[in-house]
Amino acid sequence: MIKKIALLGSTGSIGTQTLQVAAEHPERFRIEALAAGTNTALLLEQVRLFKPSKVSVATREAAETLKTEVPAGTQVFYGEEGLIEIAAGTDADTLVTAVTGSMGLPATLAAIDEGKTIALANKETLVTAGHLVMSRAERKNVSILPVDSEHSAIFQCLNGEPKDRLLGITLTASGGSFRHLSRQELESVTVEDALKHPNWSMGAKITIDSATMVNKGLEVIEAHWLFGLSYDKIGVLLHPESIIHSFVEFEDTSIIAQLGNPDMRVPIQYALTYPDRIPLQANRLSLAQIGKLNFREMDFDRFPCLRMAYECGKIGGTAPTVFNAANEVAVARFLRREISFLQIEDILAQVVGRHKAEMNPDLETIREADAWARRIAAE
Numbered sequence: 001m002i003k004k005i006a007l008l009g010s011t012g013s014i015g016t017q018t019l020q021v022a023a024e025h026p027e028r029f030r031i032e033a034l035a036a037g038t039n040t041a042l043l044l045e046q047v048r049l050f051k052p053s054k055v056s057v058a059t060r061e062a063a064e065t066l067k068t069e070v071p072a073g074t075q076v077f078y079g080e081e082g083l084i085e086i087a088a089g090t091d092a093d094t095l096v097t098a099v100t101g102s103m104g105l106p107a108t109l110a111a112i113d114e115g116k117t118i119a120l121a122n123k124e125t126l127v128t129a130g131h132l133v134m135s136r137a138e139r140k141n142v143s144i145l146p147v148d149s150e151h152s153a154i155f156q157c158l159n160g161e162p163k164d165r166l167l168g169i170t171l172t173a174s175g176g177s178f179r180h181l182s183r184q185e186l187e188s189v190t191v192e193d194a195l196k197h198p199n200w201s202m203g204a205k206i207t208i209d210s211a212t213m214v215n216k217g218l219e220v221i222e223a224h225w226l227f228g229l230s231y232d233k234i235g236v237l238l239h240p241e242s243i244i245h246s247f248v249e250f251e252d253t254s255i256i257a258q259l260g261n262p263d264m265r266v267p268i269q270y271a272l273t274y275p276d277r278i279p280l281q282a283n284r285l286s287l288a289q290i291g292k293l294n295f296r297e298m299d300f301d302r303f304p305c306l307r308m309a310y311e312c313g314k315i316g317g318t319a320p321t322v323f324n325a326a327n328e329v330a331v332a333r334f335l336r337r338e339i340s341f342l343q344i345e346d347i348l349a350q351v352v353g354r355h356k357a358e359m360n361p362d363l364e365t366i367r368e369a370d371a372w373a374r375r376i377a378a379e
Helices: 013-024 040-050 060-067 079-088 102-113 123-140 149-158 204-212 214-227 265-273 304-315 319-335 341-354 363-378
Strands: 003-008 029-035 054-057 075-078 094-097 117-120 144-146 166-173 234-238 244-250 255-259
Touching: 003 013, 003 079, 003 102, 013 029, 013 040, 013 094, 013 265, 029 040, 029 079, 040 054, 040 060, 054 060, 054 079, 060 075, 075 079, 079 094, 079 102, 094 102, 094 265, 102 117, 102 123, 102 319, 102 363, 117 123, 117 265, 123 144, 123 214, 123 319, 123 363, 144 149, 144 214, 144 265, 149 166, 149 214, 149 244, 149 255, 149 265, 166 214, 204 214, 204 319, 204 341, 214 234, 214 304, 214 319, 304 319, 304 341, 319 341, 319 363, 341 363
Parallel strands: 003 029, 003 094, 029 054, 054 075, 094 117, 117 144, 166 234
Antiparallel strands: 166 244, 244 255
């Protein structure tokens, strides 16, 4: 049976790799709908190759241009309504949500309402509104399958295991572009330096988040919602090689880990084929060739953004929303060279410090907190 896929964020790093997986197995997957931001040239290539029934772009202008180029029979949408149409308005079985930032939330909720399986690569959706997403998924009996390599690893390690015998989980962190630099050395790093991730090929925003360790903080909050764990059961360990993607520990002291070369197509494909596994044209892991793996305790003084993420997660309510929104603005300002690298964490600390969290927020309250944080972070 062919699985029909709708994809949000088709021109980004996760999106393009999702399409590689789909192209490798045309007998298993059909791309039903695509949404992208402003890279209409690449989107058009994707449309001509996969022939989706619907596509969406960020703006009305881009949509008008695209309409003249797409094959007959392909409908074109734009903006937030376009994302929702791609997510929920086709007969796709699975939504892969790979847009960056909190813009994916309304579309994900709409897809859940339509009973679609969610392959989640957009961690901000759970960070911003985990309580809404998970409760709605439970009501609609919808599966949320993680695409992040760390959460996919935990998901695989827990498969078939008794959750009540779990002591805790540990997310591994590469440490990002600056893992060997001191706080003093960080004062002079450039945008170009920050974008050179040692292990993974990712988009600009997530690569910066990896260097500040915000990305790991967002993953901690996401893990809290995905696996229903308290924050004291979620650890982070520095592991520069990114071979052990994460691991779980049980009461009998057994530790189960998931290993593999750094290749995002592996967790993407697993989310699309679960509970099955199918071949993937990729390099196999050779532990003999690697020789040794290294680990270090997490230093929260060296990576204060991770500490802030834990604190916001424990507070709950709108605190993680504000943390995420302020970070999105701060990273964008760094990429535009308006602020230095270390000012990202300064902005985060100031915005989070000024926010009074509201508990159990509805979607409108979340939007208001998000907008407030963005405004303050931009100042």
